[in-house]
Amino acid sequence: MSQDSGDSDEPPYRRVAAALRARVDDLAPGDRLPSVRAIVSDFGVASATASRALALLREEGLVESVPRVGTVVASRTPSRRRVRPRGTGPYRADVVALAVEIADADGLAGVSMRRLAAELGVPTMSAHGLVRGKDELVMAMLEEVFDAEPWPSVAVDAGWRARLEVSAHRQWAVYSRHPWAARAISLHRPQPVPALLAIAEWDLTALESVVADAERRFDLYMVLVGYVRGMAMTLAAERDAEADTGVDADWWIDHDPATxxxxxRLAGPAIRRAGPYAYDLDRVFRTGLTALLDGMV
Known part of the structure; x- marks a missing residue:
C-alpha cells in the first residue's frame, strides 16, 4: 500500500518517520522495525526516503542499528551523546571516531554532519569547522581504520609473495571490521590518504624484486588491491542482507522457499554434482588470494 500520496508539504521521509514513530510507542526495546525494503513496499517510497526516515529516528534516539539484526527500538536510556566538561568542544578526532562508529553500525549512508553534531551535542556548523564536508570526513575515516590496523611482522628477507600476502590479509582484516570502507575507496580516483598510500608503497616495493616493467608492476598492484576490495564489497553486501533479513547466507540458501x-528447477548437472556448499567468505578469500598469487609472476 502507498502512504506517500498525501497533499502535505511535509517531506516524504518525515511522513514515513512519523508513522514509524507511532509504531515505536507500541514496541519494546529491542523489537525490530521494518527493514528499508519493507518500508519501500509498505509506504511506496524510494529506498533513499526509507533510509532517511530511519536515520531521523536514530538521530532522535528512538531506534538504533544492531549489526546482523537491523533497526530496533532503542533502550530507554540516555543516548550515546558525548559528555564533555562545560565550556569545551569536540576535537576533530571525536568527530572522526564517532563517524566510524556510526558507519560500522549503519553504513556510510548513516553518517551525516547533522547527525554527528547532534550526537556530539554541538551546532552543525561546529562540526563543519572541524571537518569540511563529507569527502574530507570519509578520507579521515579511512585513515583512522587503516592506520589502526597493525602491520604483521614479516622477516626482512621475506620474499615478494609473503609480503603481498601480509598486505592482502591486513586489508581484509580492516574490511571485515569496517565493511563500509570498501565502498568508500576509489581505485580509479585514488584518495590522498597516507594509510592507503602506505599499502601501495609496500606492495610496489615487494613487486620490484620480480617485475622489472614499472607499468606491469603497477597493474599487478591494482589487480591485488582490486581483488581484496571486490571481495570486501561482497562482504559488505552480505552484512547488509543479514541486517535487512535477520538471517545469514547459509540459512537463506537452505530455508528460503523461493531460492x-x-x-x-534451474541448477545444472555441474552445480548438482558440487553437492552442499558451505558458504564461508573468509575461505573463499584465501582460496582466491592463493590462486591470484600463483599466477602473478
Missing amino acids: ARGMS
Whole structure:
C-alpha cells in the first residue's frame, strides 16, 4: 500500500518517520522495525526516503542499528551523546571516531554532519569547522581504520609473495571490521590518504624484486588491491542482507522457499554434482588470494 500520496508539504521521509514513530510507542526495546525494503513496499517510497526516515529516528534516539539484526527500538536510556566538561568542544578526532562508529553500525549512508553534531551535542556548523564536508570526513575515516590496523611482522628477507600476502590479509582484516570502507575507496580516483598510500608503497616495493616493467608492476598492484576490495564489497553486501533479513547466507540458501524452488528447477548437472556448499567468505578469500598469487609472476 502507498502512504506517500498525501497533499502535505511535509517531506516524504518525515511522513514515513512519523508513522514509524507511532509504531515505536507500541514496541519494546529491542523489537525490530521494518527493514528499508519493507518500508519501500509498505509506504511506496524510494529506498533513499526509507533510509532517511530511519536515520531521523536514530538521530532522535528512538531506534538504533544492531549489526546482523537491523533497526530496533532503542533502550530507554540516555543516548550515546558525548559528555564533555562545560565550556569545551569536540576535537576533530571525536568527530572522526564517532563517524566510524556510526558507519560500522549503519553504513556510510548513516553518517551525516547533522547527525554527528547532534550526537556530539554541538551546532552543525561546529562540526563543519572541524571537518569540511563529507569527502574530507570519509578520507579521515579511512585513515583512522587503516592506520589502526597493525602491520604483521614479516622477516626482512621475506620474499615478494609473503609480503603481498601480509598486505592482502591486513586489508581484509580492516574490511571485515569496517565493511563500509570498501565502498568508500576509489581505485580509479585514488584518495590522498597516507594509510592507503602506505599499502601501495609496500606492495610496489615487494613487486620490484620480480617485475622489472614499472607499468606491469603497477597493474599487478591494482589487480591485488582490486581483488581484496571486490571481495570486501561482497562482504559488505552480505552484512547488509543479514541486517535487512535477520538471517545469514547459509540459512537463506537452505530455508528460503523461493531460492530452493529456483535452484531445484534451474541448477545444472555441474552445480548438482558440487553437492552442499558451505558458504564461508573468509575461505573463499584465501582460496582466491592463493590462486591470484600463483599466477602473478
